[in-house]
Each structure stands twice: as C-alpha cells, then as structure tokens.
Amino acid sequence: MAQPPSAPVSQPHGLRGDYSRAAADYTVSQDWERYTPEDHAVWAALYRRQLELVSHYAAPEFLSGTRALGASAARIPRFEVVNEVLAGATGWRIVAVPGLIPDQAFFDHLAQRRFPVTVWIRRREELDYLVEPDVFHDFFGHVPLLTNPVFARFMQAYGQAGPKAMATAGGLRMLSRLYWYMVEFGLIRTTAGLRVYGAGILSSKGETVYSIEGAQPQRLRFELARVMRTDYRIDAFQRTYFVLESFDELFHACYGTDFAPLYLRYGSDEPLAADARLPTDEVLSADTQPR
Ligand SMILES: [Fe+2]
Structure with missing residues (x-):
C-alpha cells in the first residue's frame, strides 16, 4: 500500500516512543503501511549483515526458527503474517508496542504467550548501536526462538513468575538478571561447540563475534542461583556469559520452580560483580569441545 499523504516519506515510522495511541496493555497497531x-x-x-554473521555463530534452533518465520531482508515483516507461523508452531503471537513497557504488562504478555515487539526501526546513523530495543532487535533477536516449543514454554513460565517477583524484596532484580543473562545474552553448547541464542548478542554485530571468540569474557556453566545473583553491564559487552547444555535445562530449572526461597536468601544481598569468579563456577573455554 502507498504511503498515506499525511506521513511524509522522509519521516520514519511515527510511533517511536509514542504511547498516546497504546491500549491499556500497551499494544498498538503495527501500521505496516507507515514504514517508509x-x-x-x-x-x-x-x-x-546480521543473518550472514549469525549463520556462523547462532544456535541451530535459532537459525531454523529464522527460516521458519519466512522473514527476509526485502521488507520489515508484517506481524499478522508471522503470527500465522507462530500459532502453528507454539501458539505464541507477537504484539506491537511503542517501546519498553512496564514490568507488570510485560510479564502478563509473556504469561499469555504474547511477545511485545517494538514497532519502529532505528535510523541509519544508529545501525551499530541503539540504547533501546527497536523492531530489528525485538524481531530478529527474539522471535525466532518463539518457534521452539521448549524455549517458548520457558518464556511463558518466566512471565508467570513475574507477579511473585514484584511482590518480594529483591525479587524483581533477581528475575530481571535471569532474563538478561539467559534470554538476551545466553550461550548454548552444541555438537559444533559454543553457539549463541541470546537476542541481545545476535542483534549486535560486535558482540556476536566477541561472545564466542573474545578472550576477555568468562563463560560459565548455567546455574540458576548464580545467574540471578549476578550484576550485569548495560553499557558495554558482557564480562560473563552463562552457557546452557540445552533449552530443556533452562526450562526445567524454571518451570514450576518457586523462586521465593532464592529471593529470601539473596534478595537483600549486594549482587555479585559482573566479572566475579566463584570457586564453585564451572568455567568453559572459548574453544570448548563438543559435548
Ligand atoms: Fe531484548
């Protein structure tokens, strides 16, 4: 469809940060025709650029999910078309939002198998770095694994854990660290070696290579309490990545798990430093052999 006359073609999609048209659950219409x-x-x-790069570094489940979605470089995807694929794969769907949304609304969407995807896209001068999520980060990074039944069930369980975390001292910070390290910056061991599945890494040109090949970061075996106690960096590449054996491992650590004892034990503590190393940590080398 042609660009409506009221929206000059030189202007990017007008919903960047515009919450005025959002519904009570913070969703908006994608208004696909407004993309210039x-x-x-x-x-x-x-x-x-990123598909070429991640084909060497991403987990096979991510790559098969990317193919299944049917998206391409040709156009920003139409969410309703993608939702037909997701419905058949896992019963999830994506909903458009103007940007970051409050925790409670975010948890509620996940618990209902809805993933909020930011509707606008960055400007060309922001190609390599953006401080907030846009449609490229949210869609390219997060949506492929929503086709994976095990990961999709973990994401729902994560959303269901939200209300209790918000009601418990230190709980929200601990649950947020689980999302940061295991959804945004997670690595997984495969028969071909370490691979990336975290959205924050896979939507970043620099961190995709650094997380697997960099000499500086430490890569530790996933352990739930260790992850939830560890501070993270928002202004630089991570100092620590946590590595799964499988998505089943993440799912089983979280599904049906009452996090309340962990919140009670650690919720009031200072977090472990982002680069902390504990005697109990199992360190994996960058060239970790296949399992
Ligand atoms: Fe994200």
Missing part, C-alpha cells in the same frame, strides 16, 4: 522506504532500507541493511 528508508525504514525498509535500514531493515534490509541490518538483516542482511
């Missing part, structure tokens, strides 16, 4: 040729061109540049 430049919006699509920025998507194309990001998508082509």
Whole structure:
C-alpha cells in the first residue's frame, strides 16, 4: 500500500516512543503501511549483515526458527503474517508496542504467550548501536526462538513468575538478571561447540563475534542461583556469559520452580560483580569441545 499523504516519506515510522495511541496493555497497531522506504532500507541493511554473521555463530534452533518465520531482508515483516507461523508452531503471537513497557504488562504478555515487539526501526546513523530495543532487535533477536516449543514454554513460565517477583524484596532484580543473562545474552553448547541464542548478542554485530571468540569474557556453566545473583553491564559487552547444555535445562530449572526461597536468601544481598569468579563456577573455554 502507498504511503498515506499525511506521513511524509522522509519521516520514519511515527510511533517511536509514542504511547498516546497504546491500549491499556500497551499494544498498538503495527501500521505496516507507515514504514517508509528508508525504514525498509535500514531493515534490509541490518538483516542482511546480521543473518550472514549469525549463520556462523547462532544456535541451530535459532537459525531454523529464522527460516521458519519466512522473514527476509526485502521488507520489515508484517506481524499478522508471522503470527500465522507462530500459532502453528507454539501458539505464541507477537504484539506491537511503542517501546519498553512496564514490568507488570510485560510479564502478563509473556504469561499469555504474547511477545511485545517494538514497532519502529532505528535510523541509519544508529545501525551499530541503539540504547533501546527497536523492531530489528525485538524481531530478529527474539522471535525466532518463539518457534521452539521448549524455549517458548520457558518464556511463558518466566512471565508467570513475574507477579511473585514484584511482590518480594529483591525479587524483581533477581528475575530481571535471569532474563538478561539467559534470554538476551545466553550461550548454548552444541555438537559444533559454543553457539549463541541470546537476542541481545545476535542483534549486535560486535558482540556476536566477541561472545564466542573474545578472550576477555568468562563463560560459565548455567546455574540458576548464580545467574540471578549476578550484576550485569548495560553499557558495554558482557564480562560473563552463562552457557546452557540445552533449552530443556533452562526450562526445567524454571518451570514450576518457586523462586521465593532464592529471593529470601539473596534478595537483600549486594549482587555479585559482573566479572566475579566463584570457586564453585564451572568455567568453559572459548574453544570448548563438543559435548
Ligand atoms: Fe531484548
């Protein structure tokens, strides 16, 4: 459909940070027709570059999910088309939001198998770095694994854990660290060696390579309490990555687990430093052999 006359083609999608048209659950219409040729061109540049890169570094489940979604560099995807794929795969769907949304609304969406995807796309001068999520980060990074039944069930369990975390001292901070390390920055061991599945890594050109090949970061075996106690960096590449054996491991650590004893034990403590090393940590080398 042509660009509506009220929206000049030189302007990017107008919903960046505009919450005025959001519903009570913070969702908006994607208004796909409002994406400009430049919006699509920025998507194309990001998508082509990152798909090429992650084909060498991403977990096989992520790559098969990317293929299943049917998205391409040609255009920013239409959410309703993607939702047909997700419905058949795991019963999830994506909903459009204007940007970050409050914790309670976010947890509620996940618990209902809805993943909020930011509707607008960054400008060309922000190709390599953006402080907040946009449609490229949210879609390219997060949506492929929603086709994976085990990971999708973990994400629902994560959302269901939200209300108790919000009601417990220190709980929300601890639950947020689980999301940060195991959804945004997670690594997984595969028969081919360490691979990336975290959305924050896979939507970043620099961190995709650094997380697997970098000499500086430490890579530790996943352990639930260790993850939930560890501070993280928001302004630089991570100092520590946690490594799963399988998505089943993450699911079973969280599904049906009452986190309350962990909140009670650690919720009031100072977090472990982002680069802390404990005697109990199991350290994996960058060239970890296949299991
Ligand atoms: Fe994200």
